[in-house]
Amino acid sequence: MKTKLMGLSGLCLIITACNSETNKDSITLNYPTTKKADSVNTYFDTEVKDPYRWLEDDMSEETAEWVKEENAVTFNYLEKIPFRQQLEDRLKQIWNYEKITAPRKEGDFYYYSKNNGLQNQYVVYRKDAEGIEEVFLDPNKFSDDGTTSLSGMSFTNSGKLVAYSISEGGSDWRKIIIMDAVKKEIIEDTIVDAKFSGVSWKGEEGLYYSSYDKPEGSQLSAKTDQHKLYYHKLGTPQSEDKVVFGGTPEEKHRYVRGYVTNDDRYLVITASISTTGNKLFIKDLTQENAPLITIVGDTDSDTSILENVGSKLYILTNLDAPNKKIVTVDAADPSPENWVDFIPETENVLLPSKGGGYFFTEYMVDAISKVYQYDYDGNKIREIELPGAGSAGSINGKKEDTELYYSFTNYHNPGSIYTYDPETGTSAVYYTPDIDFNSEDYVSEQVFYNSKDGTKVPMIITYKKGIERNGMNPTILYGYGGFNISLTPSFSTAMAVWMEQGGIYAVPNLRGGGEYGQEWHIAGTKMQKQNVFDDFIAAGEYLIKENYTNPEHLAIRGGSNGGLLVGATMTQRPDLMKVALPAVGVMDMLRYHTFTAGAGWAYDYGTAEDSKEMFEYLKGYSPVHNVKAGTVYPATLVTTGDHDDRVVPAHSFKFAAELQEKQAGDNPVLIRIETNAGHGAGTPVSKTIEQYADIFGFTFYNMGYTELPNKAVLNKLKG
Secondary structure (H helix, E strand, O other): OEEEEEOHHHHHHHHHHOOOOOOOOOEEEEEOOOOOOOOEEEEOOEEEEOOOHHHHOOOOHHHHHHHHHHHHHHHHHHHOOOOHHHHHHHHHHHHOOOEEOOOEEEOOEEEEEEEOOOOOOOEEEEEOOOOOEEEEEOHHHOOOOOOEEEEEEEEOOOOOEEEEEEEEOOOOEEEEEEEEOOOOEEOOOOEEEEEOOOOEEEOOOEEEEEEEOOOOOOOOOOOOOOEEEEEEEOOOOHHHOEEEEOOOOOOOOOEEEEEEOOOOOEEEEEEEOOOOOOEEEEEEOOOOOOOEEEEEOOOOOOEEEEEEEOOEEEEEEOOOOOOOEEEEEEOOOOOHHHOEEEEOOOOOEEEEEEEOOEEEEEEEEOOEEEEEEEOOOOOEEEEEOOOOOOEEOOOEOOOOOOOEEEEEEEOOEEEEEEEEOOOOOOEEEEEOOOOOOOHHHEEEEEEEEEOOOOOEEEEEEEEEOOOOOOOOOOEEEEOOOOOOOOOOOOOOHHHHHHHHOOOEEEEEOOOOOOOOOHHHHHOOOHHHOHHHHHHHHHHHHHHHHOOOOOHHHEEEEEEOHHHHHHHHHHHHOOOOOOEEEEEOOOOOOOOHHHOOOHHHHHHHHOOOOOOHHHHHHHHHHOHHHHOOOOEOOOEEEEEEEOOOOOOOOHHHHHHHHHHHHHEOOOOOEEEEEEOOOOOOOOOOHHHHHHHHHHHHHHHHHHOOOOOOOOHHHHHHHHO
């Protein structure tokens, strides 16, 4: 057993700087012994040792015992942090406010979700025409511990039937339950084993959903790469469901989705081999034995059907338009050479929606929303006046709706819901949360800094007004940088607690994301992935240079692809930060594509089998392969879930084992493994609060704090 002493010797100078009057006892860490095996992979005549490969076996008792022992060490440490319970109490207090979603009309009812504050899962309610409210679905009753969540609902056009999907223990595998929505009665056997699937009705006869063949071995980690679209006819067993698309050995598609247009006329099918780019097909459901017509036959663009009016299709695409545009074409001959620009590409990224007989185009201008309204002839009606600088949720609704809804939020304002009249262009507040947090006391500023190669990168920094730039402020730098995903301003109840304590929250818009369109995304992929890490490192250097913080008070955080970001950054620049918080990260870049649907991430990452050059590039930044003995790494809290079947927990297991073996100095390396939890979606509120209490407690403690900085909040707790 290895012993690391987390004591005053490593922290006394920091504690003195914090002017803390409270002494703390040392916390002794006895890491479990993690055995090493003689596993070796060979890539292009290069042997790569993989001593912790055995941790990939999530079905073995040996792995389960390792998880148990690591959690025992981790929770023993976290429970001894003197203010951890105060953080949990404050998180519970601030979290305990009513939250609702915008209503949507289905049949004779308005449906919406509501959480009274600390419920583990949102409850679905509905109101009739007279405003009488009733519970429609309560996911808190799906399981005793709140770990079974509602992951989607799809109604027929009449609103008489609904299909809803559930996730158990955070898994991406779903069950689909079909119900008479009016009577609230289940009418079919449960459809099982759907994955990465929407649900779309064909009239009231049946529905389309997607799934993979069940893999051999572990359902949580075995590779799944042959996605299929199925049709389920009501009144028949699932065993008779027909494959509509996919499943041919000569052409594998990892992601297949089918949906029916609102008028029930067309079935639209998208098929992808990776997370970027798709083929697009359409089938006329009003004609018997109608052929499947190809609109786009390759995966060089992201293209989808946004709307149709009869046979006129409105298509969203980035084909020859990196920032996206909307085109129109007739369904009889829909190939790209017949497309006509409807809303042309601009210098900003387009995110469209529709409702009330209009299109709404949201543009990201340096990650800030601007929204315009267009009619079905392509005429611009108006710009919608938003409440401020931040993120507007999509204005969605049915064509016949006369009142629409949208949300608005930023990093220091909780999300409010607004009604919108599409005829007059007027907005009104529908719902504002009553939260114990004064947004007026906080400010967000957007800055632009230069990355290593001179690229200008935006970052939004949020903090309490009047904060002193003394280089000593506890700061969390959060990033993602991948898969064309954009980080736009949004409120986090947890981060509100961090900022209450004088913490700064900084979010840069790294390359690899979608904030500036396809070119920005591609600039952070494959052999250009290092740009993402350079952007993140430069963000940390900017915060230090401008005296927001210093290396002893900087923490870096990210999840999934953002977990990879943290792992790569801390192994390349361990001197930059005091704390590293990688969550559910992709840490083994040589083997990520061998688990579950990981091969679908190859557009962003490339794989070790692609070429010798790609293998060497991946190995050069892969976190698991770049932990070096004798290096002082930051205090690290790795977090993952034992049921994560998207980024399997073996990534985090192997990274933690490498760090625990090779860490020099006193900074702790812990791994917190949530049981009966997945990649994050549907996590019960109670578990989320516990996780943040641990994360913030670990961060403050390892920055040298022995008590929380903001005593006014503590007095509020006592009161």
